[in-house]
Amino acid sequence: MIEFKNVTKRYGDKVAVDDVSFNIKEGEFFVLIGPSGCGKTTTLKMMNRLIPLSGGYIYFNNKPISDYPIYEMRWDIGYVLQQIALFPHMTVRDNIAQVPQMKKWNESDIDERVDDLLSMINMDPEHFKYRKPDELSGGQRQRIGVIRALAADPPVILMDEPFSALDPISREKLQEDLIELQAKIKKTIVFVTHDITEAVKLGDRICLLNEGHIEQIGRPQELIQHPKNDFVKQFMGDQIEQYETAKLNHLSQYGKEISADVIEQRGLSIFDSEDTVEQVYAALAEDDAVAVKDERSHQYLELSRAAIFNYLSQTRERVGEKV
Structure with a gap:
């Protein structure tokens, strides 16, 4: 172009x-x-x-x-x-x-x-x-x-x-x-x-x-x-x-709930809330979104690349805290 x-x-x-x-x-x-x-x-x-x-x-x-x-x-x-x-x-x-x-x-x-x-x-x-x-x-x-x-x-x-x-x-x-x-x-x-x-x-x-x-x-x-x-x-x-240390926590206000059936239909990668942003972003380079599982509620959040950066722009390292 x-x-x-x-x-x-x-x-x-x-x-x-x-x-x-x-x-x-x-x-x-x-x-x-x-x-x-x-x-x-x-x-x-x-x-x-x-x-x-x-x-x-x-x-x-x-x-x-x-x-x-x-x-x-x-x-x-x-x-x-x-x-x-x-x-x-x-x-x-x-x-x-x-x-x-x-x-x-x-x-x-x-x-x-x-x-x-x-x-x-x-x-x-x-x-x-x-x-x-x-x-x-x-x-x-x-x-x-x-x-x-x-x-x-x-x-x-x-x-x-x-x-x-x-x-x-x-x-x-x-x-x-x-x-x-x-x-x-x-x-x-x-x-x-x-x-x-x-x-x-x-x-x-x-x-x-x-x-x-x-x-x-x-x-x-x-x-x-x-x-x-x-x-x-x-x-x-x-x-x-932030990418090296940040965890996928406190993301409920940035993502949206998504069902397991929709995750399967769309073929989204699933991550744990203790995974790091660095790990997740590699998947977001290829896909529009990923899913993160909340171990307490067993619910899933859909996260886009924009959601990840909204989180990073407003939070700092909160290692060990959950979604």
């Missing part, structure tokens, strides 16, 4: 991105992370030519991005910023409709698309589409920003720290919403964040950058369990410690 080949970006004598090469697969949730100034936002913005390359090539569907008319390319790549910047004088409907209107969709198709997208994020179209941005909460504006990027059904969505300005509760809710939304739309999403917990929770793969170089690319559990060097180990920090 997207391929970087020896891509470099210089600003005078400063090298912001230095000879990086990687691939992003179709339908993948790919996270760029690293310390401030590492080149992650520059890398993102080069994908839709907001920032020109100094060297190398970026390919989209096996074709150099420089071969695409720039306005068409930007229409076909959704973009979500930290500061959503909805047009304040326009309604929610008209904000969402911007790219479809530029692509000359007819108004009935636009209305149908707006209603579908609002329904997808559980915002009743009749209740919200004629409101102005200042009539919405911060979290609601951010949701509108996300679906505005989806309005013309682009194959790729770029998201530059979209939740970092929100309070922790709104941020966690939007992370959950994005996980659910991606399960429905299966877009290729490239997501920039400085928050390792967010990266691990959301990403299919993580690309950890440092001073314009790639330190490691892999599934979250690969960076946690097999950090390639001291920088990766230090950056992952608490995530590694």
Whole structure:
């Protein structure tokens, strides 16, 4: 879907991105992370030519991005910023409709698309589409920003720290919403964040950058369990410690009850509440969920990857306690 080949970006004598090469697969949730100034936002913005390359090539569907008319390319790549910047004088409907209107969709198709997208994020179209941005909460504006990027059904969505300005509760809710939304739309999403917990929770793969170089690319559990060097180990920090020591306890508020029959039908792996998160996450790399048995009640909880990270973000080591 997207391929970087020896891509470099210089600003005078400063090298912001230095000879990086990687691939992003179709339908993948790919996270760029690293310390401030590492080149992650520059890398993102080069994908839709907001920032020109100094060297190398970026390919989209096996074709150099420089071969695409720039306005068409930007229409076909959704973009979500930290500061959503909805047009304040326009309604929610008209904000969402911007790219479809530029692509000359007819108004009935636009209305149908707006209603579908609002329904997808559980915002009743009749209740919200004629409101102005200042009539919405911060979290609601951010949701509108996300679906505005989806309005013309682009194959790729770029998201530059979209939740970092929100309070922790709104941020966690939007992370959950994005996980659910991606399960429905299966877009290729490239997501920039400085928050390792967010990266691990959301990403299919993580690309950890440092001073314009790639330190490691892999599934979250690969960076946690097999950090390639001291920088990766230090950056992952608490995530590694928690995975090595945390037990599957106090998870009743994060999982949901599931019957043995459903577990068998879905072929879910079953774990004991004394197993570690490190053990369970390997199974979650292949499956959508696992089941954990409560030895006291003999009931089962279904746990998704998101449930595991909600737990880790709110708890610390409680070794020996039960579900």
